[in-house]
Amino acid sequence: MMKQEGFLKKGEQTVFLLRSLFEQYGYRKFKMSKFEEYDFYADNRSFLSAENILTFNGLKGRLLALKPDVTLSIVKNTKGNRECPERVYYTENVYRAEKGDGEYREMMQVGLEYIGDVDDYAVSEIILLAKKSLDTISARSVLDISHMGFVSGLMEAAGISPSKQGRILACMGEKNPHGIRQLCREAGVSEEMTERIAQTAELGGSLEEMLPKAKALCCNEKMEQAVAELEKLLACLKACVYDQGVNLDFSVVNDMDYYNGIIFQGFVDGIPKKILFGGRYDKLLEKFGKDAGAMGFAVAMDLLERYGETEKTYDVDALLLYDDTTDTIAKMRAVQMLQNMGLSVAAQKKDDGSITYKQLCRLNERGVEVIG
Amino acid sequence: MAEYINIALPKGRLGEKAYDIFESIGYGCPSIREQNRKLIFENEENGVRYFWVKPSDVAVYVERGAADVGIVGKDILLEQGSDVYELLDLGIGKCRMAVAGLKGTRVHSDHTLRVATKFPNIAREYFRRQSQEIEIIKLHGSIEIAPILNMSDVIVDIVETGTTLKENNMEPLEDIVQISARLIANKAGYKFKSRQIKEMCEKIAALREGKE
Numbered sequence: 052m053m054k055q056e057g058f059l060k061k062g063e064q065t066v067f068l069l070r071s072l073f074e075q076y077g078y079r080k081f082k083m084s085k086f087e088e089y090d091f092y093a094d095n096r097s098f099l100s101a102e103n104i105l106t107f108n109g110l111k112g113r114l115l116a117l118k119p120d121v122t123l124s125i126v127k128n129t130k131g132n133r134e135c136p137e138r139v140y141y142t143e144n145v146y147r148a149e150k151g152d153g154e155y156r157e158m159m160q161v162g163l164e165y166i167g168d169v170d171d172y173a174v175s176e177i178i179l180l181a182k183k184s185l186d187t188i189s190a191r192s193v194l195d196i197s198h199m200g201f202v203s204g205l206m207e208a209a210g211i212s213p214s215k216q217g218r219i220l221a222c223m224g225e226k227n228p229h230g231i232r233q234l235c236r237e238a239g240v241s242e243e244m245t246e247r248i249a250q251t252a253e254l255g256g257s258l259e260e261m262l263p264k265a266k267a268l269c270c271n272e273k274m275e276q277a278v279a280e281l282e283k284l285l286a287c288l289k290a291c292v293y294d295q296g297v298n299l300d301f302s303v304v305n306d307m308d309y310y311n312g313i314i315f316q317g318f319v320d321g322i323p324k325k326i327l328f329g330g331r332y333d334k335l336l337e338k339f340g341k342d343a344g345a346m347g348f349a350v351a352m353d354l355l356e357r358y359g360e361t362e363k364t365y366d367v368d369a370l371l372l373y374d375d376t377t378d379t380i381a382k383m384r385a386v387q388m389l390q391n392m393g394l395s396v397a398a399q400k401k402d403d404g405s406i407t408y409k410q411l412c413r414l415n416e417r418g419v420e421v422i423g
Numbered sequence: 424m425a426e427y428i429n430i431a432l433p434k435g436r437l438g439e440k441a442y443d444i445f446e447s448i449g450y451g452c453p454s455i456r457e458q459n460r461k462l463i464f465e466n467e468e469n470g471v472r473y474f475w476v477k478p479s480d481v482a483v484y485v486e487r488g489a490a491d492v493g494i495v496g497k498d499i500l501l502e503q504g505s506d507v508y509e510l511l512d513l514g515i516g517k518c519r520m521a522v523a524g525l526k527g528t529r530v531h532s533d534h535t536l537r538v539a540t541k542f543p544n545i546a547r548e549y550f551r552r553q554s555q556e557i558e559i560i561k562l563h564g565s566i567e568i569a570p571i572l573n574m575s576d577v578i579v580d581i582v583e584t585g586t587t588l589k590e591n592n593m594e595p596l597e598d599i600v601q602i603s604a605r606l607i608a609n610k611a612g613y614k615f616k617s618r619q620i621k622e623m624c625e626k627i628a629a630l631r632e633g634k635e
Contacts, residue, residue, distance in 0.1 A: 150504070193614040222509075229512040255617070298614075302508070318611040323488025324506070325610065 061188075062159070062355040066142055068187040069161050069350065073140040076180060078163050081139040083124050089114040095123055098309045098335060103148040105155050117146040117155075122164060122347060126335055129166045132343050136167025162329070162349030169331060169344035174280070174313060175287035181317060181327060181348050182288075182297060188355065191320035193296050194327070196258065197303035198281060199311050201265065204273030205251060209235070209244040216307070223252040224304045244270075251301045258285050261299035280313070309335045315348070319358075326354050368394035370408040372401070377414055385414050428471050428619050431490035433478035437516045437604055441494040442473070444513065448626040470619070482507060482607060491612035492620060497602045498581060502542045508613055510624050511606040514631060520545060520599040523588050524577040525570050530596055531555060539569035540579040549579070549599050567591045 059067075070080075089106050092099060098120075105117040118124065121143050131137030140163040148155045163180065165173050178196070185192035202223070206216050215238050222230035228249040235245040247268050254261050254268075262281060269275045281299065288294040305314050314330030329348025336345050369389050373382055382398055389396045389412070397406055398414075411423040430445070432438035442455065452466040452473055465472040476484055481495040482505040492510075498520055500509065520542070522530060530536065531553075539560040540546045550557045560575050567587060569575040581602060582588065582595050606627065613620055 191615060195614070225507070225509040227509040230509065255613075318614045320611070320615045323486070323609055323611050 060356075061358050062352050065188055065350075065355060066159075066161055066352065069184055070140070070142065072180065072183055072187065073163050076138070076176060078138040078140040081121075081125055081141045081164075083118070083121065083141070083143060085144075086115045086117050087124060089116040091123065091127070092116050092119060095335075095338070097306055098123065098332075103155070105146045105148075118143070119145055119147050121145065121160060121162065121349070122332075122335075125164050126166070126339055126341070126345065129164075129341065129343070129345075131166030131345075132341075133168040136165060136173070136343075138165055139163065156353075159352040160349045161352055162347060164345060164347035166336070166341075166343050166345045169312070169333070169346050171280075171283050171287070173346065174331075175284055177329075177346050177348065178284060178297070178313070178315065179288065179291060179293055181315060181329065182293060184348075184350055185296075185317045185319055185327060188326070188358075189319035189321065192317060193298055193319075194315055194317045195255075195298050195300035195303050196281070196284075196313060196315045197299070197301045198277040198313050199305070199307060199330075200280075201269075201274050201277035202251070202301060202304065203307055204271050204277065205248060205268075207273065208270045209240045209248060211235075211238055211240060213307075219248065220304045220307075223248070224302050226252050226255070226302045228253060255300045255302070256298060258288070258294060258297050258299045265299060265301075284313070305330060309338075312346070317350075322354050322358055324351075324354060326351050365409050366406045367397045367408050369396050369410045369412055370402060370406060371396055371398040371412045371414055371419070373398060373414040374400060382414060385419050389419070426470070426616060426619075427465065428492065428616060428623070429490045430471060430473050431476050431481045431484040431493035432473055433481050433494060433496075434475045435478060437478065437496065438475060438494065440515050441513065441604060444515075444627060444630065445471070445473075448623075448630055450623070479503075485607050485609050488609045488612060490609070491616055492606060492608045492623070494604055495607055497600070497605055498542065498545070500605060500607070501600065502544050504544065505607070506610065508608045508610060509605050510608055510620075511627055511631075513604040513606060513627065516602070516604040518581050518583040518602050520579065520602055521582045521595040522549075522577050522579055522597040522599065523567075523582065523593050523595045526592060526594050528570070528577060528596060530577060536577060537575040538577055538579055539566050539575035541566060542579055545599065546579040567593060 092104050104119050106114055109115045121141050125139055129137050142161045144157050144159050146155050146157055165177055182194045185194060211219060219231060219234050222234060231249045231252060232245055235248060251268055254264055262285060266278050269278060285294060288297055303314055303316050309332050310330050311333050312331035316325040317327030318325055327348055327350045331346040333344040336343050371385060386396050386398050402411060410421055412419050413422050432441055450469050450471045452464050452471055455464040455473055463474045479499050481493040482499060482503050484490040485493040485507050486505045496516055536555055536557045537560060538546050538557050539562050541562060543559045543561050546559060566578045566580045569578055571591060585595060588594060608620055
């Protein structure tokens, strides 16, 4: 028998593992078409982290777009409500132009969305699933958690107007204390509040150790509520013995117009960028006029392409050479025999170097002979 | 064995100054002082590995995780908009980004401003905030010539002492932003080598405070 990991790529393996993980928690597969009407994305442009959308004309001149995102389509179609939640997951290709690429790329995303009454249980379930998803990829992973309520509470307490928040939040995202100090000085923020913001940006470490520090930084009810929510989450994770590698880090920031509550991103050792990202986006549901909360995350599968390639890989285990004199049936039998030994085989007349192999074999009248 | 911290240094004077800082806080790597053409130097004892790269490439190495941390000018960070942590202002390599032109040039007038620069993103962002319509002329060096030959109205470039400008009958017209060298870190690397990188930051910050 061939072992699964023998021929499945890391990305393919991960898709299987994630699907079975999500189904275990009652998430159903959501399948969508490759494109939507362009206007649909244009209306919600700031929700999409991608600025560019790949458009084309439909048959009747309608402007269509290859989907840059799956969440929007799920939200548009959802029947989830506060009484009865909808749990869906997806494995879909999205089309985006990343900064610096200069061209659109097809990228696979696997993710899930919970739409309904996002209570403490739902939050804990999603965070647990996010951490478990990272664990299916690597034994060394970190999930960074932030809370939009805490950050926006802090901005309000400091009296920073929404127009100035953007640049300060960007500095928080960079863990850039000198940048924060300079922008706060320009915005006339008091020194005491400036230091609070700088300290908030620098916080980073296990949820358990950092929460008391975050608590000490609170200066209004909104921030306290956020900490209380995070404390409940920590208690749940600890009860499942799943709090290792879950960090508090307020440098995770996202668009305040769509996200509220907990937001998070995940990293695994060996991949230089965040591979998982998500959060709570009740405000998006509001914009669609739906009476429900929502939370979810996505895993960027394209980042797994080069991950875990430690040993040299071969195209096939064995390359079987034959010549015109060998009987076709004998060739078939020889290939079958090698396959029964658990090897992958390519049979051809010449080794011209275009295919890499572990073993080189030749088929002659005596049978299969290993020659290199 | 502890994991190495990979440090990308910009080739040139700034990189050498930055290396002096690392050396003085215990991350020395004696082989780096030898005169040769090697690009990578490591010291197993201190767990550091240095490599010299083109200054404008430092942020690329860090963003893609080939380096855990790097030293880079704020001008390059602003221009490239890299997705990295900017942990410290090292306070070295100080200069400023400015709009400059021939003496007496008016920046704001009723026609489109022609701007010659190596930093199109910074220039575009600056004039966008001022609602000034511009036309960017992207150059790779000797920017000062552009206004002299009347190819552009102004330039956006780094000004250190202003001597080059003066010698070419030009002057700084408006300051855009103060520039200095920054310590940046890869976002994922910062999670998995957190203790080492934080320790490094604290030592550099302590050294800076001691000097001030």
